[in-house]
Amino acid sequence: MVKKSDVYNYADEFDIYQEINKLLTYFLCLNVTAFILGMITYGEKFLFWEYALSFIGGTITVTGIPNTASWLIFSCGMILCSILCFYISFLLRGENEMKHQKFKQYLFLICGIGYLIILMPYNINNNIHAIGAGLIFGMLWLITVVLITELNQYIKNYKILLYHLLLQGTVLPYAFLYFIHSPLQKQVQKIAVVGLMSILKLVSTQYAKVFQRRMKEYS
Numbered sequence: 001m002v003k004k005s006d007v008y009n010y011a012d013e014f015d016i017y018q019e020i021n022k023l024l025t026y027f028l029c030l031n032v033t034a035f036i037l038g039m040i041t042y043g044e045k046f047l048f049w050e051y052a053l054s055f056i057g058g059t060i061t062v063t064g065i066p067n068t069a070s071w072l073i074f075s076c077g078m079i080l081c082s083i084l085c086f087y088i089s090f091l092l093r094g095e096n097e098m099k100h101q102k103f104k105q106y107l108f109l110i111c112g113i114g115y116l117i118i119l120m121p122y123n124i125n126n127n128i129h130a131i132g133a134g135l136i137f138g139m140l141w142l143i144t145v146v147l148i149t150e151l152n153q154y155i156k157n158y159k160i161l162l163y164h165l166l167l168q169g170t171v172l173p174y175a176f177l178y179f180i181h182s183p184l185q186k187q188v189q190k191i192a193v194v195g196l197m198s199i200l201k202l203v204s205t206q207y208a209k210v211f212q213r214r215m216k217e218y219s
Helices: 004-038 055-057 068-091 101-117 126-151 157-179 183-217
Strands: none
Touching: 004 055, 004 068, 004 183, 055 068, 055 126, 055 183, 068 101, 101 126, 126 157, 126 183, 157 183
């Protein structure tokens, strides 16, 4: 027999992950909007495949032209993304039966800090800017890996394999090219960002559906 306390626990978890899934939709839209508007308002023509996305957040363009509008849009977008990460981390506080709850709480917290660090324009201090970017990319990747791992017992193996192939197939090549300072990193960066954000949202939605099914089983 299912205890009432178990039903309440699953209901609480379901509500939290529904809210997180919704917030991740806003998070994805904020990132995409900030980058697109930043490219449009860039101080000169933004060469998509030749320029790094970090250039959008510079106070000047590659050729030294003022880049105020793009920098402000980028900064506002990153601050809002940071707030969302902190709020998701806040939602994951407390005591319940969620798997890896504290771990995910800290991952979102660190990711939010990364979004604040990345506010440092690359043309002023690229090392600090790179630390922020690394924290964001690394934490989002880890969050996605954890969610995929947790889904392993609820969905078919081929889906788990597909999620991992899509995630690692887009993120790891970029990480390798960045590490060896390959000139191809700027091109692959865009693919990695789109892949990471898309898979995170896809897995988050799948996670929310799993909780919904579990709620029906316990109701």
